[in-house]
Amino acid sequence: MFKIKKMTVHYGPLPALKEISLEIGRGEVIALIGPNRAGKTTLLLTLSGILETTEGRIYFEEEDITNLNPHQIVSKGLIHVPQGRHIFPTLSVLDNLLLGAYTKRKEKEGMEESLEGAYRLFPKLSERKDQRAGTLSGGEQQMLAIGRALMGRPKLLVLDEPSLGLAPRFTEEIFDALKKMNQNGLTLFIVEQEIHLTLSISHRGYIIKNGRLIKEGPSFALLESQEIKDLVGI
Numbered sequence: 494m495f496k497i498k499k500m501t502v503h504y505g506p507l508p509a510l511k512e513i514s515l516e517i518g519r520g521e522v523i524a525l526i527g528p529n530r531a532g533k534t535t536l537l538l539t540l541s542g543i544l545e546t547t548e549g550r551i552y553f554e555e556e557d558i559t560n561l562n563p564h565q566i567v568s569k570g571l572i573h574v575p576q577g578r579h580i581f582p583t584l585s586v587l588d589n590l591l592l593g594a595y596t597k598r599k600e601k602e603g604m605e606e607s608l609e610g611a612y613r614l615f616p617k618l619s620e621r622k623d624q625r626a627g628t629l630s631g632g633e634q635q636m637l638a639i640g641r642a643l644m645g646r647p648k649l650l651v652l653d654e655p656s657l658g659l660a661p662r663f664t665e666e667i668f669d670a671l672k673k674m675n676q677n678g679l680t681l682f683i684v685e686q687e688i689h690l691t692l693s694i695s696h697r698g699y700i701i702k703n704g705r706l707i708k709e710g711p712s713f714a715l716l717e718s719q720e721i722k723d724l725v726g727i
Contacts, residue, residue: 494519494680495540495571495649500549502539509535510704512549517649522671522681524691524698524712528724532704533684534576537653541573542566553649568596570648576657576684578638582627586618589626589637593644603646611640614670632663639670650674651682656690668694688725692716700724 495517502510510532517523527533538544540551542563551559553571581589590611594604612619615636621629626637635655642650655671656664664687672694675681685691692698692712700708700720708720715721 494521494554495682496552497540498550498552500539500551501547502535502544503547504535508547508704510539513701513704513706514549515699515706515709517680517682519680520675520678521697522675522683522695524695524715525682525684525701526688526691526698526715526721526724527701531701533701534653535704536701537573537575537651537682537684540566541571541651564596567645570646571651572642572645572647572649573651574638574642574653574655576653578634580626580634580637580641582625584626585623586626586629586637587622589641590618590622590644593641596645604644607644607646611643614643614673615640630663632659632666635659635663635667636670639667643674647679649680649682653684654686655683656685656687664690688721689716692721 497513497515500510500513501508513536525533525536535544539546542561545560550557553569558566558569581592590608594607597603617633618636618640621633626634629637655667668690671681683691683695692715695712697710698712698715699706700715708718
């Protein structure tokens with residue numbers, strides 16, 4: 494479904510990512526694990542069209558999407574939930590959700606169906622639909638950021654640190670929702686510091702260090718790898 498071939502990305506003269514190659518199959522949950530400043534967020538920003546590749550190609554459903562504009566990539570069904578949520582705090586919860594459906598705005602029936610789906614997944618959003626988004630708790634804002642992404646009807650949902658700064662109960666709710674999304678057929682690509690939790694819901698994973706992928710494999714195997722033990726300090 495998704496493939497990166499030997500992608501290199503520079504910040505100025507310095508390479509931030511070096512010859513990255515990875516694949517995501519339809520219906521998979523894939524984890525990207527690594528220490529801080531390893532290049533995880535840079536990789537997600539590049540596949541979403543926010544940063545440009547220096548070398549290499551990115552393919553989505555066998556179409557070359559390398560260096561397309563972000564709105565073009567979103568319209569094809571690859572949607573990114575960024576680190577830090579980036580909701581619109583002065584707008585209502587409902588208006589934030591509707592903005593997520595901008596590329597589908599002409600499809601009224603589909604928009605209503607997507608809204609109902611977001612509310613089923615995160616009932617708190619329905620309860621607070623008329624509330625200003627900036628007044629929500631951190632966990633509720635993360636639910637809103639994910640719900641907004643779902644309004645665009647993604648084929649591949651990319652999430653950058655969905656549990657960042659959340660209380661444990663909200664982290665559990667978010668990961669339960671991710672499992673439900675995947676059970677309903679959605680493909681997920683997750684960057685996350687909660688290593689064991691992320692690998693527990695993933696099919697496969699990649700480990701990145703200093704801008705390079707250093708290991709890949711089934712999640713159960715990565716959990717036992719020395720690289721993961723080094724990351725968590727075992």
